Amino acid sequence: MSQPIKSGRRTFLKSAAALSAIAAQAQLVAAGEKEPVRIAVVGTGARGCDLIRALTTIDGAEIVGLCDDYPPHLEQGVKFAGNNPRKFANYEELLDRVQPQAVIVATPLYLHSKMCLAALDAGCAVFCEKTMCHSVEEARQVAARVAEKKAVFQVGLQRRANAIYRQGLAMVQAGMLGQITTIKAQWHRHNSWRRPVPVPRGHEDYARLERRLNWRLYWDYSQGLMAELASHQLDIANWYLQTTPRRVLGAAGIDYWRDGREVYDNVFCIYEYEVAPQVAPTGINAAVTGDGKPYTARVTYSSIQSNQYEGASELIFGTRGTLFLTQKKGLFYREAGVDDPLWATDGRVAKDAALLTAGKTLKMTNDPWAHRGSPFEIDAEGDDTRDELVEFLNCVRTCDAQTICDATTGLRNAQTVLAANAAFKSGEAVLIDG
Amino acid sequence: MATLSSSGVHQTHLAMATEFDIWLPGDDLEHLDAVATRICEEIDRAERLLSRFDPASETYRINQQARERPLALSVELTGALRECRAAYRWTEGAFDVVTNPAGDRLGWDSIEFDDVARTVAIRAPSAMFDFGAYGKGYALDRAAEILAQYSVTNARLGGGGSSWLLRGSAARGSPWQVKIDSWDGAPFELFNGALSTSATFRGDVIDADTRTRWNPADARGHLQCTVSAQSAALAEIASTAGLVLGPAAVAGRMSAWQEQSGKRIKHALWLWGEPSQIHSLIFHARSQVP
Ligand SMILES: NC(=O)c1ccc[n+]([C@@H]2O[C@H](COP(=O)([O-])OP(=O)(O)OC[C@H]3O[C@@H](n4cnc5c(N)ncnc54)[C@H](O)[C@@H]3O)[C@@H](O)[C@H]2O)c1
Numbered sequence: 001m002s003q004p005i006k007s008g009r010r011t012f013l014k015s016a017a018a019l020s021a022i023a024a025q026a027q028l029v030a031a032g033e034k035e036p037v038r039i040a041v042v043g044t045g046a047r048g049c050d051l052i053r054a055l056t057t058i059d060g061a062e063i064v065g066l067c068d069d070y071p072p073h074l075e076q077g078v079k080f081a082g083n084n085p086r087k088f089a090n091y092e093e094l095l096d097r098v099q100p101q102a103v104i105v106a107t108p109l110y111l112h113s114k115m116c117l118a119a120l121d122a123g124c125a126v127f128c129e130k131t132m133c134h135s136v137e138e139a140r141q142v143a144a145r146v147a148e149k150k151a152v153f154q155v156g157l158q159r160r161a162n163a164i165y166r167q168g169l170a171m172v173q174a175g176m177l178g179q180i181t182t183i184k185a186q187w188h189r190h191n192s193w194r195r196p197v198p199v200p201r202g203h204e205d206y207a208r209l210e211r212r213l214n215w216r217l218y219w220d221y222s223q224g225l226m227a228e229l230a231s232h233q234l235d236i237a238n239w240y241l242q243t244t245p246r247r248v249l250g251a252a253g254i255d256y257w258r259d260g261r262e263v264y265d266n267v268f269c270i271y272e273y274e275v276a277p278q279v280a281p282t283g284i285n286a287a288v289t290g291d292g293k294p295y296t297a298r299v300t301y302s303s304i305q306s307n308q309y310e311g312a313s314e315l316i317f318g319t320r321g322t323l324f325l326t327q328k329k330g331l332f333y334r335e336a337g338v339d340d341p342l343w344a345t346d347g348r349v350a351k352d353a354a355l356l357t358a359g360k361t362l363k364m365t366n367d368p369w370a371h372r373g374s375p376f377e378i379d380a381e382g383d384d385t386r387d388e389l390v391e392f393l394n395c396v397r398t399c400d401a402q403t404i405c406d407a408t409t410g411l412r413n414a415q416t417v418l419a420a421n422a423a424f425k426s427g428e429a430v431l432i433d434g
Numbered sequence: 435m436a437t438l439s440s441s442g443v444h445q446t447h448l449a450m451a452t453e454f455d456i457w458l459p460g461d462d463l464e465h466l467d468a469v470a471t472r473i474c475e476e477i478d479r480a481e482r483l484l485s486r487f488d489p490a491s492e493t494y495r496i497n498q499q500a501r502e503r504p505l506a507l508s509v510e511l512t513g514a515l516r517e518c519r520a521a522y523r524w525t526e527g528a529f530d531v532v533t534n535p536a537g538d539r540l541g542w543d544s545i546e547f548d549d550v551a552r553t554v555a556i557r558a559p560s561a562m563f564d565f566g567a568y569g570k571g572y573a574l575d576r577a578a579e580i581l582a583q584y585s586v587t588n589a590r591l592g593g594g595g596s597s598w599l600l601r602g603s604a605a606r607g608s609p610w611q612v613k614i615d616s617w618d619g620a621p622f623e624l625f626n627g628a629l630s631t632s633a634t635f636r637g638d639v640i641d642a643d644t645r646t647r648w649n650p651a652d653a654r655g656h657l658q659c660t661v662s663a664q665s666a667a668l669a670e671i672a673s674t675a676g677l678v679l680g681p682a683a684v685a686g687r688m689s690a691w692q693e694q695s696g697k698r699i700k701h702a703l704w705l706w707g708e709p710s711q712i713h714s715l716i717f718h719a720r721s722q723v724p
Contacts, residue, residue, distance in 0.1 A: 046475075056508045056552070057492060072583075082509035082552065191436070196468035196584045259464065328490065381489040381498065383482075 037393050040065035040100035040124075042091045042115055043107035044077025047129055047156075051104055052080045054386040061393055065098035067091045070212065072198070091115055095122040102152075102396050105129060108215040109222055113138035116153075120145045125152035125396045127389070130235075131227040131417060132410035136433075139414040143407040154392045154403035155410035157235045161388035163380035164330040165236060168316070168323050171332065172240050175278065177318025178335075180241060183299040185233040185314040187225075190307055192257050193217065193265070217261035224263030225303040226417040229312070234416045235409070236314050236325065237271070237299045244412045245271035245299065245419075247431045252424035256306040265306070269420045271299040301420070322372075330378030336371050436470050438463045441605070445470040449481045450569050455592035456577075459605055469584045473577045473591070480573035483510055484565045496554060497562040504546065504555040512552045514565070514572060517667065519547060524694035525675035526687075531568060534560040567597070571630060571670035574599040578666070596631045599666045600624050614660055617705055617714060624662070627700065630669035632677040633658040655708040664698035672699050680704065681715045688717065 037060060041048050044066050055061045063081045067088040068074040074087055088094040095103070095118060103119040105112055105128045113133045119126045120142075132155050133139035146153040159165045171177060195213040199205050215221035216228055238244055250269030257265045277292045316323040320338055324331040388404065395403045415432055423430040436445040442459035443466040454477055458466040485491045492511050499505055507515070518531045522542055530539040544558030556562065565572070570593035578599055581589050588602035590610060600610045602625060609623035614631075634657050659676035663669040672691065676684050681704045684691070691699055702717040 053508045053510065057495075057506050059506055080509055082512075191471045192464070192467055194464065194468040194471070196465055196472055198584055200585070201462065201465070379489070381494065383490040383492075383495070 036060045036062035037396050038062050038064045038098075038101045039104060039393075040067065040085075040094055040098055040102075041077065041104045041106060042067045042094065042119075043105060043111075043129075044068040044073045045070075045106065048073075048104070048106035049076055049080050050385055051106055051127075051156075051389065052077055054383065054389050056080065056082055057386060058390055058393065060397075061389070064100055065094045067094040092118060095119060095124070100124055102127065102393070106156075109227055110134045110215075110220060113142055116142050117145055120149050120151050120153070123149075125392075127154050127156060127392050128410070129156040130410075130413070131155075131223065131231045132407070132414045134221075134223060134227075136411075136415050136418055139411045143411045146401075146407040150401055152392075152395045152399065152401055152403060153407045153410075154388070154395070155405045155407070155413065156388065157232060157405045157410075157413065158384040158388040159232055159236060159327065160239070160404040161391055162327055162384035163382060163387075164327065164378050165239075165325060167378050167380070168325050168330055169240060171323065172316070172318070173278075176321055176332070177316060177323060178320030178338075179278065179295070180275070180316055180318045181295070181297055182317040183237050183240070183297070183314060184317070185230075185237065185299065186302045186304075186310050187229040187233065187312040188302070188304050188308055188310045189312075191305065192259065193305055194259070214261075217263055219262050222263055223418060223421055225265075225267050225305075226420045229303050230267070230301055230420070231413055231417045233312070233314050234271070234299070234301060235405075235413045237273070238409075238412055238416060240316060241273050241275050241297055241299075243273055243275060244416055244434060245273045245432050246434070247272050247429050248416075248419045248423050249429045250420050250423040251427075264424065266304050267420070267424065268302045269300070269423060271301070271416070271420075273297045273299065324375070327384060331375035332378065333372050333375045336373055436467050438467060443467050443470050445474065447474040447477060449474075449477045450485065450573065450593075451487075452570055452594035454573070454594075455590075457590040457592075458586055459588050460586070465584070466586065469580065469586050472584070473580050476576045476580055477573045480569060480576055483508070484514065484569040484572060486562065486564050493563055493565065497556070500554050500556045501559065504548075504553040507552045507554055509552065512549050514568075515547055515554065515563075516549045518565070518568060518671075519545075520694070521671045521675070524691060525671065525679070528675035528678040529568075529671045531563050531565050532561055533564040534562065537564075567630070567632065567670045567674060568667055570594065570597050571628070571665070571667035574628065574666035593666075596633070597629065597666060597670065599628045601626055614703065614705075616656065616658065616709070616712060617703070618712070619703075619714065619716075627662050627664060628666035628669040629660065629662045630666065630673040631658060631660040632670075632673040634677065656706060656712065658705040660703045660705075661699060662701045663695070664700070668695055668698055672702065676702050676704065681717065685717065 039055060039061055041052055041063065052063060055063055063083060063085045065086045065088060066074060066077045066081060068077060069089045078087060086098055102125040105115045105126065107115060109131060112128055116126050116128050133142060172180065193216060197206060197210050197213055199209060211218060248269055248271045252264035252267040254261060254264055255266045275295055275297045277294060312326065314325045321335050322333045391404050419430045419432045436443050442457060443463055445456040447454045456470050456473055458470055460466050482488060482491050484493050486493050486497055488494055492508060496505055519542055521529045527541060530541060532540045532542055532545055534540055540558065540561050544556060544561045546555040546557060574591055574593055574597060577591050581601055591599040604610045609625045611621045612624050612629060613621040657677060659673045661669045661672040661676055663672055684702060704715045705712050707713045
């Protein structure tokens with residue numbers, strides 16, 4: 001990584017990031033020559049269809065069965081699959097009749113655990129959409145079954161396959177951010193989060209269909225914004241800090257969309273992590289970590305649905321720099337006023353001499369963001385949804401249980417997000433079981 | 435985000451370097467708002483399929499990697515390529531999504547597209563797919579499917595002012611009024627249909643413009659072709675080709691176009707000239723079909 005920095009290019013990480021995308025592609029080519037993986041998709045709603053579309057562009061992926069108990073969605077899935085797979089309304093029947101090698105579970109959250117367990121018991125590899133389960137208890141049960149079966153299991157937290165987030169992690173691990181003390185993440189949108197219902201209000205099926213299609217808005221089926229949105233971003237916190245939080249404080253409410261929903265439309269929380277000191281890298285990144293003792297890092301998270309100004313992003317604040325991350329773009333700002341680490345000075349630290357020049361006058365500015373300086377840009381190519389499936393299929397082919405987001409990672413993610421809901425409901429700080 | 439008023443839901447949405455404009459008149463605001471959001475998601479999805487600029491789109495991946503080997507295509511991109519290849523043929527090359535970085539239209543000779551096996555390979559080093567305005571039309575057609583799926587009968591969906599898709603009526607059963615900018619013809623009325631305008635401006639130096647094949651006497655100034663058709667993608671295809679070929683050539687081919695498009699092209703209007711003197715020629719396709 002030092003090479004591109006020395007060249008002074010602002011997009012110095014692009015080539016490195018692109019390398020990981022190319023690597024995933026290359027593995028796939030090799031795997032594509034083998035027998036196709038026989039896959040079934042359970043739940044062919046919005047996300048199920050995203051995954052089906054991505055699968056159809058992957059060599060060596062064969063969709064052999066689809067299951068959805070809502071016929072219009074099942075037909076959508078069949079249309080996108082394009083190869084006329086077998087159709088089912090009942091997932092147990094699908095498992096029994098089709099005996100797929102791998103099953104993708106993309107149903108509402110409350111169904112994940114029972115569908116994953118059935119697929120694992122049928123001997124299948126499982127790709128389960130995030131969040132892993134509706135309760136921590138269920139997630140523990142699924143993780144235990146995965147371990148017992150030594151199964152290939154992956155949770156659909158696709159930032160784990162995204163070249164920008166991987167690049168960010170590499171930068172953290174290389175010490176470029178110094179000690180991470182704080183992370184700020186948010187997903188702010190401006191819409192009701194409601195799906196339309198295909199029959200008019202007053203129709204006898206309206207109430208049933210409304211709950212089915214808007215399952216996200218009701219606690220029986222959903223865990224609200226924390227499970228649907230925050231799970232992605234708090235996974236980044238767990239991943240980058242290499243641990244799970246110890247406790248969470250928070251407040252939430254239904255503040256704007258008072259339309260009969262049960263889940264909050266406005267959530268704010270603070271997580272505390274006990275972080276082990278980073279092992280100081282040697283060589284050009286040396287001397288960039290803290291005092292070597294464990295410390296507390298705090299992660300703030302918010303999601304609102306009445307203003308989209310901040311959008312969705314994560315800011316990773318370290319003593320040496322700040323990473324701004326989104327799925328399509330990363331920016332790295334070096335912390336102003338901090339001594340340049342060796343990597344930024346080409347290995348030369350010239351504090352023992354005074355260099356006399358003609359001098360320079362800086363422009364006066366009232367730009368409130370001037371202290372940030374100009375960032376290094378991180379760009380990458382590729383669709384992380386497709387890439388996470390490529391990685392999953394490679395694990396299925398090689399019977400490699402170490403997927404990019406395994407059951408333990410999924411369980412920790414579920415613990416993290418569900419604890420916030422407990423904190424909102426109780427109004428108290430909630431401890432998270434390590 | 436949407437603005438809810440007593441008479442309907444209005445929402446604008448940025449995608450495909452265009453501002454989409456969604457107006458759904460009606461009373462059930464919660465329903466219309468949810469449909470408008472669904473339409474925005476669908477437009478974003480179309481962008482992730484067809485954009486050549488989005489590094490996560492399927493088209494971007496094809497443009498980057500299909501030179502090395504044939505790539506598997508999604509059902510949807512296969513469908514879009516099939517429609518574009520057919521249009522390339524029936525417009526005799528005037529509508530072409532195979533381009534190079536300079537924007538030259540290259541034709542399909544260098545493309546190996548198998549729409550049954552759903553694979554594509556690009557055999558010329560600089561060739562790539564650029565769906566251009568077709569992407570907008572494609573997105574509006576998908577949006578129209580959402581309208582039908584959720585029984586929304588009245589809608590005005592716009593793509594950057596040059597593309598409109600109209601459904602049902604504007605208010606109290608009256609048709610939508612369509613006014614073509616830069617033309618002094620009277621507004622016309624439309625209940626259901628799609629409209630697209632392709633335009634170019636010729637300055638003093640016109641010899642470098644190889645994109646149009648017709649040369650009206652006073653070829654300087656504004657050149658425009660507006661088409662109304664049953665689908666928005668078809669309106670984009672026909673207006674692009676109409677701008678390239680000009681009215682005389684299209685008149686001779688209109689029956690064939692009608693045949694090829696399943697009689698879904700309705701009207702075409704050409705405008706050309708300096709702002710002070712705009713010439714026009716309108717063509718009602720139906721009357722030309724025997
Ligand atoms: N990774 C991501 O970026 C991402 C994005 C969106 C959704 N998701 C996740 O995907 C999952 C599905 O979300 P969605 O937006 O597609 O919801 P959805 O409501 O659009 O789709 C869920 C589908 O499951 C079907 N279903 C419900 N009960 C069933 C049953 N008993 N048997 C078979 N099918 C059944 C429904 O009919 C529906 O078609 C959720 O867990 C969600 O969190 C992930």
